[in-house]
Amino acid sequence: MLFYIAKRLMVMVIMLFLIATMIFLMFRTMPGDPTASMVDPSIPREARQALLERYGLHESLWTQYQIFVQDLVRLDFGNSFFYNRPVLRVIGDRLPATLILMLSAMLVAYLAGVLGGAWMAWHRGSPLESVGVTFSLIFRSAPTFWVGLMAIMVFSVALGWFPAQGMRSTGYTGDTFFEIFVNRDFLRHLILPSIVAGFYFLATPLLIMRNSMLEVMSEDYIEMARAKGLTERRVLYHHAARNALLPVVTAGALFIGAAIGGQVLIEVVFSWPGLGREIVQAVTRSDYPLAQGVFIIISAIMMFMNLVADVVYAFLDPRITYR
Amino acid sequence: MGKMHIFRMALACLALSLVVSCGGRADVADEDMGAPVPNLVILSSLPEANRVNYEMAQELAEELAKIGVTLEARPTDFSVLLDVLYGEDMDYDAYTIGWSGRVERLDPDMFIHSINHSDNAVAGANNTSRFSNAEFDILADAQRQEMDVEARREIVWRAQRILAEEVPRITLYSRANVQTYDKTRFTNMVNMSGEGLFNEWSPLVMEPLSQDHTVPVVASNINITNLNPFAARSVYDWRNLRLIYDKLVRLSPQVEPEPWAATGWEIVEDTVVDVTIREGMTFHDGKPVTVDDVVWSYQTWMDLPDSYFASFTNPIESVEARDGQTVRFVLEAPYAPFITTTLTQIPIVPRHIWENVGDVTQYENARPVGSGPFKFVRFRPGEELVTERFDDYFFPVNIEGYIFKIYASPEGVLSDLELKNVDVISYDLIPAHINQIKNNEGGRFSHLELTEAPDIGFFYIGLNNNRPPFNNADFRRALTYLVDYDYALDVLLEGYGSRGGGGLVINAANEFWHNPEVPIYDTYDPEKARELLAEAGFTWDSNGRLRMPR
16 A cells, blocks of 8 residues: 555656646747736836846746756745745745635535435435436536625625625734634635535535435445334435445545636635635736746645545545555 | 710720729729738737727728728737737737826826837837837927926927827727725825826825724725835835835826925936935834935935836936935936936835845835835735824824725625725726716615726827838828727727827826827728828729829
8 A cells, every 4th residue: 555655656746747847838838928917018128138037037948947847846936926925935825715715615515415415316306306406507507706796796795694805804903823714704704705616516526426325225235224124314324325425535535626726716706815816817927936836736736636535545445455 | 886885885984993993093004003002910909808909900900991901900918919019020010009097107208208209119119109200309309308397398299299190109099097985984085197096195185084984995906916116016016115115206186296205306407406305204113214215215226227117217327415415316318207207206215124135126025114104014915905104204194094905806896895895996997887886776886986087098009100001101190080989989988088099199188298289180081081092192903902102
């Protein structure tokens, strides 16, 4: 097992290196001069040149690449052109907000998805089952920004239950992690976006759980459990659902990687100060170091979560072993 | 037989006139005409970046097709467009772009000299129309050196007359800056053209209407990125930094230079200006503001080749302290905008902090210390910048501070406006939101006051005056009749803006410098365009294609 993990990690490093190279080239081949978004066209030409030199963009592509790789090995992603700060610190500032929103959305989606999916499979063919499927698919296919705007209109503006925008009230003081994230003000701001995001992500766990349950339900041990005279509920959640969870877990691990990107629109609609907004801005403003850093880190997270999914799988299902 | 002959002749004539339906001189053979007008490309904005420019380029292509000129409208990414316009090759025919109406552009130097003088028609400079006119150049130079304002205005007015007649570019429209604030909470707001509500003055003079809410929340839909004045590159960074840092001169709401951190200036010679510093000012950390700080700040700006203010500090040859209260600026040549643009822009930074930071552009400046009317309290990227009133400031400020709150979308701001979480907005409302606030369904926006300020910036069709057919002034004038200015303003901008016209660079919003007596070509009249072209010797060949005069 350990050998397997080590092998996978090795492959991961090589993959990451290839991805980093691709990302590096992608941004360099993007049309337009990065200084275009940084300086006003009215500033003198020499000023633009000086700026290019400051960021090392006047060097040949090969030299730029060498520097990029040397820095990358030391996990130094450079300074953001716009923020004048190390990329890792810019990302570090924004990552918690994104992660918390993502995890709460995941909690909503997986709690509702797993329980609902199991229930739906059990009551296959009932009208409530089709309501559930339709409901989740509507939220999956409706544009998230639209759902978000509607939710703000109804629950914030009309009913006044939740704040409409941001992560905390205007002028809120507090700087440590606990002051920022562990208090009622923050939770009130968190509820609406995480429900909207949760409903968006709901279809995946719900449908996977339902299908997986349907398979499990035809297994002999379910028949056995029933024969023992256990209650419906006990058979459903204790025997069937636990075994049906496997594919949902895999999907969940992959979800974390994908959600950072998938959450961008939610962050925009709710003015959530997360990483998603930063990615979009970095790309549109040609802030190479920041954009590169974010994409490399997201790829790393994706790959790592893939590995985690595989390992967890082995723990959950004794039939699976890795060599 | 004779009748038959006449009939045939008539038929042949009819057929011929159908072929050369575009009029012109059908009696001249194609090979005797001038060279055909080359096929042209207009680099327009992408529809998502600027829909009005995009549509107007498409319209122009259609209009030109009707008079026998092929123009391909090619939507182009903004940064790519800048690469082309400012690149070495200068390889383009026409384009759409705009100049934003920043406050420093109220001074006519930018829109007269920088974008029209033939010295700047070289690669990388701002005269991207490559306009070159000797008579105009003399005026453009003269206005820059004329230190007397009235005399300078006279020159600027004459320069505008030439531009209107020569049409180096065709201005399409200017946007109106429509913004809003909560009139139930604050009063005495200042609305400035090119700046809107969150200008330098509103925070200084606005008054809270109740004692419970004395810190206005200013909404922005664009992030602030940098609090280091030597590295800040966006207008949005500056709108805040200029309230934290102070400047020697500020432009009054009537756009006249007003002594600020200076108590006055004396023009010793055309190239020598002495500025007297106000006594008793302190930085937010309690240290006094001295001539030393002023000299050091200007010197540092001058030494930075790529600074945001490079165009304004370049004309300074040297800066030095004359005595404990006076700073002497020596200019390389007489430079009239020195007081209105240079002295009103350069922020004074505390030397005792900055001289120890190494490369000033790389310093993070996480907690800015200035001598302006507002003290920095905290900044959370993507969320808010909080300031409080600097009580030792020489000018009495009514509000106790302000919060610059950052939103990700204008829709978010609108819902917070409705919920009364926002007091002032700092960007131009989109037409849909203006209409929503105006309609005020259910009284949801009754607490808001809509304000409108005309913009001194403008969007235009750029023409490469070095290339046929745009090197022909008659063609450029004819072209002004092919642009539907009303369509741009009334349909595409829903009326929120002002009309453009040929060669219009200083519009009526800039009251002092705009020459109201200049006739501007600003009518849409394709027939007239045709007439003008024919008069100027343009012809249409047998394929209906427009040809240059011989």
